[in-house]
Amino acid sequence: MAWATFYRCWTRWLALILLSLLGAGAWGDTIKLSDQFTSEAIGRHLRVLDDTTGKMSLADVQAHRHDSRWEDRHSDNLNFGYSRSALWLHGELVNLASQQQDWLLGMRYPLLDYLDIYVVWPDGRVQHHASGDRRPFHTRSLEDRNFYFKLNLRQGDHVQLYVRVQGQGSLQAPLEVSTPAAYEHRAHVEQLLLGIYSGALLAMLVYNLLLCISLRDKAYLYYVAYISLFGLTQYTLSGLAFETLWPNAPIWGNQAAPIFMGLAGWSLVLFSRQFLNLHTHWPRADLAMLALQWLYLAAVPETFVLPYAIPIKIVTLATIVTPVLLLIITVGLLRKGVQQARYFLAAFTVLLLGVLLTALHMFGIVQRNFLTEYSMQIGSMLEFTLLSFALAHRVKLAREENERLQMAHALELEHRVQDRTRDLDKAMNELTRANERLQELTEQDALTGLKNRMFLSERMPEVWRQAQRWHTPVSVLMLDVDHFKRVNDDHGHLAGDEALKQVAGVIAHAVQRPGDHAVRYGGEEFLVLLPQTHTVGAAHIAETIRLGVQSLDFRHEGKPIPLTVSIGLASVVPTIDLPPQALLNAADQLLYQAKQKGRNRCALNPEALATMPRKSGAAHKPQAQHAPATPSESLKPAAGQPDPASSARS
Structure with missing residues (x-):
């Protein structure tokens, strides 16, 4: 009966699992990169495909992208434990940022054997990055202990992201996208933390080495060996050793981790047996520790003859067992009355927590976070501190108190x-934002949102010099709202301000090309600067603006208010002896002509600049030959539209 109940429960659970797997083929979320985007782990946006053969290519994966074998892990930092398969990750990236085009795609796990990232554009173009600690360090795009790659996406680019990871150790894939600034900030913080940890570890090593030389105690000798080998282990696991010590030896770099872990565990057991004097106080416990000691030592030569996964699993499991066994032994020694075991109890309690978190993380049982990522460093530093305190207590109690005070002060x-x-940093960030805002305010008209005359005075000389250098035309539209004083007098200044906003919106909509600028010139007057634009193109934009303003359905307090603009258009290919102000004066004169001829029209005259004054001392030569060959004309309202000139004359 019990077996029948168990079988029914088991089949129900199996059915639920199969249903979840069948629905796992859905596409992941699209990763949207915006102007506010800085850095984000994107694991929860990715789908995962388990390639048990390890032979699937990018083309194979793309051909099976709708396969039901794809599954979602719903985790920012993907962790697959010890897996022999090659794992493919898939996601989509779209750049919605208007300013940012350079991004960094990174894998923050330095022990990954093989990493291949493919970025596929809609036109079929593929960008491939290959890295991993089984490949020489110089093959990396960036000189970093983790794996980061440069990714250039223009605004609107929508790409497919395929990532292949494979390794014999713990297979983790904490993939993230970051801006260069966020990457540099995070790298700086990580370097700071690792520097603090390394400095503290080195200080502990030197201090105990001096005591070892002074006291000639075996316990100090084993302890110094333990600190040194543990430091090398952490230096290797962090990826810094591969970056700085053996960048061109990926095979040794891959074998170094289990070797140093085995030697560090071996020296820890030696130190524990010596410090606790287990041979005298508890012989059976000493035999158990001796067996563990040889297990650590046996894993070292195995690294050279067996696959990497076997020795790394052995030393990882032994690393979990060691603090648990020491915890049991120290409790037993305390019950026997061995007082110095209390220091071991405290030290290996914190180490046990750190080791357990790290091991559970490497086996994929718990997900990656700050605590699991740095638990070994935190636990080991606390352990070293407590063990050094215990050793120093054997020498002099006064020195122990002095060290505690110094540490607290530090x-x-x-x-x-x-x-x-x-x-x-907070004050500097606030000041930077204030300066940026001030710069925007000084170049932007507060009412209309267009650029102001200060911006024009700074930008116009630069445009003029470029046009002189490349012999390209520059066109200027000078616009004025017709009968604007009547709008203010009849409807009030609030209506006038709203009218200016409406006109500015039409101008801004018409002026979309990069490099063109719409400026509020003053009052109801606007100016449009059009570099590399002939008279014909400028006239098209002018007519678009004029018709757009004319068709505005502008109302204030329910009353319709007709709006039109008069436009003066001047265009010229600048020469050395022609100042920029000549172009502005010509456009202003043509604006006056448009108003004189009835308003709501564009007046243009390509020959207007021929009579403009040159710079002082320059020869007064006509410049008509530089202007586009467009006849002098006045653009009138389109057929069927009312002529504002007749109403103005009446």
């Missing part, structure tokens, strides 16, 4: 420095 000073640095 931590307090560090916190103060961090607080001051944080306040300073």
Whole structure:
């Protein structure tokens, strides 16, 4: 009966699992990169395909992209534990940012054997990045202990992202997208944390080495060996050793981790047996530790003859067992009355927590976060501190108190420095934002949102010089709202302000090309600067603006208010002896002509600049030959439209 109940429950669970797998082929979310985007782990947006053969190519994966084998893991930092398969990740990237085009795509796990990233554009173009600690360090796009690649996406680019990861160790894929600024900030913080940890570890090593030389105690000798080998282990696991010590030896770089882990565990067991004097206090426990000691040592030569996955699993499991066994032994010794075991109890309690979190993370049981990523460093540093405290207590109690006070003072000073640095960074960020906002305000008209005359005075000389250099035309539209004083007098200044906003919106909509600028010139007067634009093109834009303003359905307090603009258009290919103000004066004169001829029209005259004054001392030569060959004309209202000139004359 019990077996029948178990069978029914098991089949129900199996059915639920199969249903979830059948629905796992859905596409992941599109990763949208915006102007506010800085850095994000994108694991939850990716789908995962388990390639058990390890032989699938990009073309194979693309051909099976709708296969039901794809599944979602719903985790930012993907962790697959010890898997022999090659795993493919798929997602979509779209750049919606208007300013940012350079991005960094990174995998923040330095122990990954093989990493291949494919970025596929809609036109079939493929960008491939190959990296991993089984490949020489110089093959990486960026000199970083993690794997980061440059990705250039223009605004609107929508690409497919395929990532292949494979390795014999713990297979993790914490993929993230970041801006260069966010990447540099995070790298700086990580380097700071690793520097603090390395400095503290080195200080502990030197201090205990001096005590070892002074006291000639075996326990100190084993302890110094343990600190050194543990430091090398962490240096290897962090990827810094491959970056700085053996960048051109990927095979050794891959074998170094289990070797140093085995030697570090071996030295830890030696130190524990010596410090606790287990041979005397508890012989059976000493035999258990001796067996563990040889297990660590046996994993070292196995690394050279067996696949990487076997020795790394052995030393990882042994690393979990060691603090648990030491915890049991120290509790037993305390019950036997061995007082020095209390230091071991405290030290290996914190180490056990750190080791357990790290091991569970490597086996894929818990997900990646700050605590699991740095738990070994935190736990080991606390362990080293407590063990050094225990050793120092054997020498002199007074020295122990002095070290505690110095450490507390150093931590307090560090916190103060961090607080001051944080306040300073905050003040600098606020000042930078204020300066940027001030720059925007000084170049932008507050009412209409267009550029102002200050912007024009800064931009016009640059446009003029470029046009002189490349012999390209420059066109200017000078616009004025017709009968604007009547709008203010009849409907009030609020209506006038709203009318200016409406006109500015039409102008801004018509002026879309990069390099063209719409400016509020003053009052109801506007100016449009059109570099590299002939008279014909400028006339088209002018007529678009005129018709757009004429067709506005502008009302204030329910009353319709007709709006029209008069436009003066001047165009010229600048020469050395012709100042920019000549073009503005010509456009202003043509604007006056448009108003004189009845308003709501564009007046243009390509020959207008021929009579404009040159710079002082320059020869007064006519420049008509530089202007586009367009006849002098006045663009009148389109057929069927009312002629504002007749109403103006009446």
